[in-house]
Amino acid sequence: MAHSRPSSDRDFPYWLVAAAAIAIIVAVLIATNDLYLQVLSIVSKGVWITVFVTLVGFAFATLIGLVLALMGLSRSLVLRQVSRFYVEIIRGVPILVLLFYIAFVGAPGFVLAWNWLTLPLQEAGLVDALKVRDISLMWRAIISLTIGYSAFIAEVFRAGILSVDDGQIEAAEALGLSRFQRFRFIVMPQALRTILPPLGNDFVAMVKDSSLVSVLGVADLTQMGKVYASGSFRFFETYSIVAYIYLLLTVGLSLALRAFERRLRKAGNNGAHG
């Protein structure tokens, strides 16, 4: 570690001090200006949708990403190829296109297929026919973000798992650990340290990409800003506030993730030495 490259990681975080100072000044400006307060009180209604869409989408995407990564590394050729196919195809479609596609081709198609499959149950009166409107635009947006991000997250997991040295796995095998135990106690704890930073990046990116749901009219932060600006003609004020709220979310999240990574690294080092 003696000859390590200069890294902003070990600097005193002057940038954070500057950003926090600006954030506080802006907060005071907003609090003392009736117009900004009015804009804030209305567009901030969209924050919960933004947070909800991001959290749910990211949770699902992580889950599916992990499954895809494991499929990609499994012994079965079929599973490996299915995983590869999914990742390559989905990764090649812009999220915005995916969003329109899921909303207006995927969802109606799904409803059609579902109703066809459950036709006997419907005739028996057990289930009602599904209507297209039963799947709200918000859920279509969440599904689109989930599908889009799961492909990237699968790659993150794959890289993390592959980063664990083969010798470790062989040693674990020699010790008689089962396949699941090897994964749970040997591979995953080490892989996590490689996985977390890029996974955190995807999380922050998803907060921002969740704004794409506004094209469907889902009332997230961006949509509230769009609608507010078109009714009040106050573009500058509205988008200043919208950007401010997004920054609070994304920078706050980055800091939390950084702190979490540091704790994990410390725990890992203690484990290694202790």
Place this chain on the structure above:
Amino acid sequence: MSLLKSVIAAALAAAFTPIVAFAADLPDLGGKNVVIVTENAYPPLQFMDPKTGEQIGWEYDAMDEIAKRLNMQVEFRNSSWDVMIQAVSDGQYDLGMTGITIKEDRKEKVDFSDPYMRSEMFMLVRGDEERFNDAAGFAALEDGLVGAQAGTTPFFVAVYDVLDGDEQNARIKLFETFGAQVQALYTGDVDLVLTDGTAGQGYVKSSDGALKLVGEPMGTEDFGFIFPKGSDLIVPINAAIAEMKADGTIDALNTKWFLDYELGQ
């Protein structure tokens, strides 16, 4: 009851009978739940009140009135304009209202109500615009840019009536909402926005001289509500619209939103 009173009562009864009878002709939908979608980005038809954040406008008032007369429960949802016709066509919503011009090619996807509003399109320009004052003048101005929202009537008028019929014409700048076009006009990103006259007057009035309307009206367009194909709501809603035209409700709404309401205040 005195004779005079009964005469007056009889006269009043006679005077109101036609309206009462007319009202009785409207079907009773028995509290039917109707899901309505709108964009909330087209003042004064529907928009968000800058002060309270409530959704207000001409179309909300009209739809509440229709709901009252037909005894239906309305529920308002939002979507963007880009996806609205498709969403209504898919049956995602029962009805769409966003000042939608009744057009033949749209009828392939959705059914329209009878028109509830007629609008004439005008050219909205900056107050200090002197390079052109009609469509031909703008067309001749080679570096003149027009703002439009993709797939809207003003967009098609800009393409086919003002410019050369090429939908890819680089002189058309696309925006996602009507308000964004007006903002682009203010900032000089575009030189012209096409708008219906009544809404345009509202912008001009609230702009303090920064905007003006020029030229002759460029043809008329009729607005209708849209429904999924074959909807059973069309007949009752048409009846309600007819009644509201006949009894002056529509005129009162026009006065309220186009003349009395101050946009952007």
